[in-house]
Amino acid sequence: MLPFQRDIHPRCLEILTEHSRCVWRKAEALARASRYADAVDYEFLREASMLHDYGIVGVDAPGIYCFGTAPYLCHGVLGARHLREVDGVRYARHARVCEVHIGTGLTSEDVVRGGLPLEVRDYLPETLEEKLITYADNFFSKNPASLCEEKPWARVCESIGRHGEGALERLRVLRGLFEGTC
Ligand SMILES: [Fe+2]
Structure with a gap:
């Protein structure tokens, strides 16, 4: 499933x-219970979910067995770059997910204000x-x-809230889309 499995530390892969x-x-449970249930590409949702964080293999995060050199924040663009190198057509949509999934996008x-190590542009989820x-x-x-302990909503808000009101508002909009509440 993962195109670069051989490059990943076994614990990181786990x-x-x-x-x-x-x-x-x-993501699948949310989709199926939402008003968009019939519009979602579930096979793509599975593949892209499994690949969205692939770029962590290139970051410096020894606590999760990632022994690259890039800042953690770069895992989105790194994953996207790798996928496009492997097959830019096959993985075009998957690469987009890698790029835009950081926080709430x-x-x-945000990039300029935070001095983030990214090319200055928007990285926002659209589809x-x-x-x-x-x-x-x-x-x-x-x-x-x-790993699989689902965080309560209050903790999700707390984490995202650290990145400013804009990020928190995007979180509320996403919740409204898929859970019908803000
Ligand atoms: Fe993730």
């Missing part, structure tokens, strides 16, 4: 696979599948001790 599976299950203003995976991802950490 964490990545388990985390991604949790995100997939939540990032605006060019249903991008939004589902981005939203579902916020409920799970990659902490090996609590």
